[in-house]
Every structure is written in structure tokens, then in C-alpha cells.
Amino acid sequence: MSMVRSRTPSPQVNRVMQALASDPARWRYGYELGTEVHLKSGSLYPILVRLADRGLLETSWEQGPPGRPPRHLYRLTTTGREYVAVLEVARGERSVPRRRLGLSGA
Amino acid sequence: MSCLLAISAAVNSGPPTLIVILLLTGAGVVLWSREHTPPDTVTVREDVPIRLLQWAVGLLPSDREDWGQAMLGELDRIEGRSERRRFALGCVASIVVLPPWGPVGPMAALAAFALGSAVVLGVGFTHFGLAANPWNWLVMAILVTVMIGSVVVVSVLLRRPGIAGPGLIGGLFVAVAWLGFSEFRFAGIVSPINSSSDWSNPALYIAVPLVVGVGVAWRSKSTIEGQRAARLAGASAGLAMFFLATIAVLGIDGGPRDPGVGVAGGVSEAFAGVAMQYLISVPLAMATIGWVAATATARFRYVGVVHRNHDSMGTPKVPGLVAEVSQRRTIGLLVLRAAGAVAAVLAVTLILLAR
Numbered sequence: 471m472s473m474v475r476s477r478t479p480s481p482q483v484n485r486v487m488q489a490l491a492s493d494p495a496r497w498r499y500g501y502e503l504g505t506e507v508h509l510k511s512g513s514l515y516p517i518l519v520r521l522a523d524r525g526l527l528e529t530s531w532e533q534g535p536p537g538r539p540p541r542h543l544y545r546l547t548t549t550g551r552e553y554v555a556v557l558e559v560a561r562g563e564r565s566v567p568r569r570r571l572g573l574s575g576a
Numbered sequence: 577m578s579c580l581l582a583i584s585a586a587v588n589s590g591p592p593t594l595i596v597i598l599l600l601t602g603a604g605v606v607l608w609s610r611e612h613t614p615p616d617t618v619t620v621r622e623d624v625p626i627r628l629l630q631w632a633v634g635l636l637p638s639d640r641e642d643w644g645q646a647m648l649g650e651l652d653r654i655e656g657r658s659e660r661r662r663f664a665l666g667c668v669a670s671i672v673v674l675p676p677w678g679p680v681g682p683m684a685a686l687a688a689f690a691l692g693s694a695v696v697l698g699v700g701f702t703h704f705g706l707a708a709n710p711w712n713w714l715v716m717a718i719l720v721t722v723m724i725g726s727v728v729v730v731s732v733l734l735r736r737p738g739i740a741g742p743g744l745i746g747g748l749f750v751a752v753a754w755l756g757f758s759e760f761r762f763a764g765i766v767s768p769i770n771s772s773s774d775w776s777n778p779a780l781y782i783a784v785p786l787v788v789g790v791g792v793a794w795r796s797k798s799t800i801e802g803q804r805a806a807r808l809a810g811a812s813a814g815l816a817m818f819f820l821a822t823i824a825v826l827g828i829d830g831g832p833r834d835p836g837v838g839v840a841g842g843v844s845e846a847f848a849g850v851a852m853q854y855l856i857s858v859p860l861a862m863a864t865i866g867w868v869a870a871t872a873t874a875r876f877r878y879v880g881v882v883h884r885n886h887d888s889m890g891t892p893k894v895p896g897l898v899a900e901v902s903q904r905r906t907i908g909l910l911v912l913r914a915a916g917a918v919a920a921v922l923a924v925t926l927i928l929l930a931r
Contacts, residue, residue, distance in 0.1 A: 501650045501663065511647070512666030516674060519643055534649070541653065542646030 482509055484557070486517050487526070490546045491554040497530060497543035518544060526550035625664035626651055632668040634800065635732040640674060647671075671732070678734030682744055686734070686812070689819045690727045694720070696822040700847065703826075704840045712844050719851045723818070726811050726855055733808040739792055739801055743808025746788040750813035750862070753780050755820065765824040766831040766846060785809055785862040789869030799874040806866015810859035817858065821850035 479487070485507040490498065504514040521527035527550055530543045546554065629651055633644030647667040654660050677683065697716065706712040734740050757777060758764030785806040793802025825831065830842030837845070 499650065499653075500646060501654060510666045511650075511663045512669040515643065515647065515667060515670040519640070519674060529646075534652075539645065539649040539652050541649040542642075 479557070482507075482513055483517050483521070485509070486514070486521070487546070487550065487554050487557070490527075490544065491551060494546050494551050497532075497545050499541055499543065503544065521550065526553055623657075623660070625660040629664045629667055632671045634804075635729075636671055636674070637676065637735045643674070644671065672728055676735060678731060678740060682734055682740065683731065686727060686730055686815065689815045690723060693723060693815075693819045693822055696819070696826060697847065700822070700826050700843055704829075704843045706840055706844055709840070709844070715844065715848050715851075719847065719855070722851065722855045723815075726815050726859065730808060730811045730815060733804055733811070736801075736804065738796055739805040739808055742788050742792050743805040744812055746784045746805070746809030747812030747814075747816065750780055750784050750809065750858075751816040751820075754813075754817055762824040762827040763831060765821055766828060766850070781858055781861050782865055784813075785866035786869045789866035790873045793870035793873040794877060797874065797877075799871050802870025802873060803863075803867045806870060807859075807863040809866065810862030813862065814854045814856075814859040818850060818854040821854055822847065825850060 486503065486509070489503060489507050500511070500514060500518065504511060507514075509517070518527060522529060526547060527544055528547045531540045532543055533540050626648070629644075629648055633641070633648060636644045647670075651660060651663055651667070654663055697719070701707060701712070701716060706716075733743060754777060755765075757780075788809045789802045789806040791802075792805035793799055796802065825843060825846040829839050830844075830846040833842035833845065
């Protein structure tokens, strides 16, 4: 956990992590993930690189048919899953006063 | 015979024309060779988005190359021309902003040159009333676009520790020597643009990328590294010279001009001239010569060693990179042919000069 910074991640990072956490055992393709979270490649890849650098994302290669390049696959590491869980708890705590004040969406 | 006459005419009309002829000859031979080379066995899709992305991936530092391969792998599976274009453009943008960034000092100097050039151009544009002519807006737009492109290329190349040093030293040497040749006078900086019989500058643009390209390719055992170092030398020299040349243009109100051309017209022409010379011709010539030099060095010295198959994530080596090596070997042969043609033109030129 030492590689994980305590700063709150951006909404885009949150979306990517939530999508990966929804089925944590499954490997995802970059393009498929970007389409799912409505992020263009220009935003998605820097996020994936940062997550991998911080040890939250693991990667693998899927060999393609002969003569075609391999595809990169992504899923959360154990640390990444724990991080998403921590974020959800923190989000839940923050939303309590909002609900009390009637600020949550109807 | 007509070819010799054309070369002779080019020699008489000045070094810039000869540089253009050398570039055109090299490009022509490469294109001709491509047309007459049997297709590669690798069946990777080839279109504008993939070529653009392949070029951008080549700019990534070695510890990020696998991410470039990941982008290429995804692009290969995407259907639809516009979707492929969007994906490739997004990937290129992400490659530009991916950390790690280059050394702080050179990056700051690069930003200073670019910002300084923009300020000088803006001052010239307003002071001489260039805004009144729509043509000047077009020239300015092209100029700023090319300048931004050069800044992006240099900033990306600066991230590679193996080439940043030799590339910057080469670029700086060219800029300082060029200032020396101009005797540190505004007129000396601006005047070689139009016509000159002085061969010191073209010799500089040939010798420096040769040394940088050969040196880096020899040391790193990599064609690509040598080519990138020469490209960095050309682009950094071009940016520095362009910044100084724009100041010189303002300093002498555009310099000598044809009868009937006003000050504004002279300044506008001079801006376009220095942009063509220092932002396009010089970087292009240096990159081409360095490209040929690095390829020839690696080819003769380290046969088959073209590209490091680096994988920082501990994943198995990627077949796509092996295919790339095969492709680059073919390109290397083409480059060698181009080098032979350019060398022949140079030899004829030197013979003509000696007479």
C-alpha cells in the first residue's frame, strides 16, 4: 500500500477503477474499457499507466493470430481492489452529511 | 548531362537549393525502392492512423515502449476509419503527456525559445501592421503550427537519456557555430536565407548530424537511437536559430527587400524565410543525414542489431516487436540505397565546386 498516494483520485480514475472492480477476475482490453467508461484513448492510457506504476493494475499480453500484434490486458491487483474498497467506504462516509442536508439526488 | 547541368545550376544558385536537391534525391530513391521491394510477410494493417501511431510510439522512452505496443495492438482490432483515427490521435496525445518528463534545464530552455519566438513574432505582427494582410495570418498560422510541432518533437526526444545529451550538444554546436558564421550581426543572420555562396553553413548541417548519428548508433548499437539523436540535434538547433533569426528580422526591419516592397512586406517575407530555413529545412536536412548515417553505421557495425526488445513489465517478449525489427531491416536497406544516391550527388557537387 506504500505506493498508493492518499490523494483522492479524479472522477475519470474512479470510473476506470470501478469498472475494473465490477468483475475483478476478468482481464479487460483497453479499447473495451475505454468504451465502457466513456473515456477516449488520450485520457484512458495515461490513467492505466499511472495505475500500473502505482501497483494498482496488473497487465498481461494476449497473443493474437499470426502476423497480428498482441493485445494488452488489464485487471486490478489485490492492492487495487483494496484501494477501491477503501474509496467506496470513504465515499459512503462523505455522502452521509449530504443526505442529511437533502443534497443527494432525488 | 541535363542532370549535371541542373546540379551545376543549383550550386550556382546557393546552398539552400542544393540541400533541397539532396533531400529530394534521397526521398525519391526511398520511394522508388519501396515501390520495387516485395511486400513484407507480416500482415499488420497499414493505414494513416497506424502509421501515425507507429511514429509516435517510436518517440516513447524505452521503459514505456510496451504501452506503445499495447496501443498498436488495440488499434489493430478497431474497425471504422473515423474511430481508428480518433483512437490513434488520442494515443498520440497521451504519448506526448506520459511521464517521465525530460531534464528540467533543457525543457525550460526549450520553453523559453518557443515562448520567446512567439512573443517576437507577436511584436512584429502588431508593430509592422501585418494583421492587415490576410496572407500574413496564413503564414503566421503555419509558422506557429510548425513551431509547436518542433517543440513537441524536441520535448519528447529529450526524455530519452541516451540521446538527449548528444542531440542537444549537436544542436547547440550548430546554433553557436551558425552565430559565429554570421559574425553576430543581424544582417549576417538574415542574409544567408536568400542567396549565399558561403558553404560553411551547409557543411555544418551535414557534418554535425553525421557525427551525432554515427556516434550514437555506434555507442548504443541501435539505429533508432542514432536517428533520434540526429533528429533532436536538428530540431533543437532549428528552434534556437529560429528564435534568434526572428529577433534579427525585427532588428533590421526585415532586411534588404525588392524595390516596391514596403517594410511590412519585407518583414513578412523575412519571417516566412527564416521559418522555412530554420524550422523546416535545417531540421529536415539534419534529420535525413543523421538517419542515413545512423542506419549505415548500425548496418555495417552491428548487423541485425536494430532495436532493443525492451519489456519493463516482465511480460514475455512481444512478437509485434520482432515483426518491427524485420520491417526496420527492410527500411534500413532502402535507406542505404538512398544514402548511396545522396553520396553520389554530393560527390558530383564537390567535383563541380572544385572546378
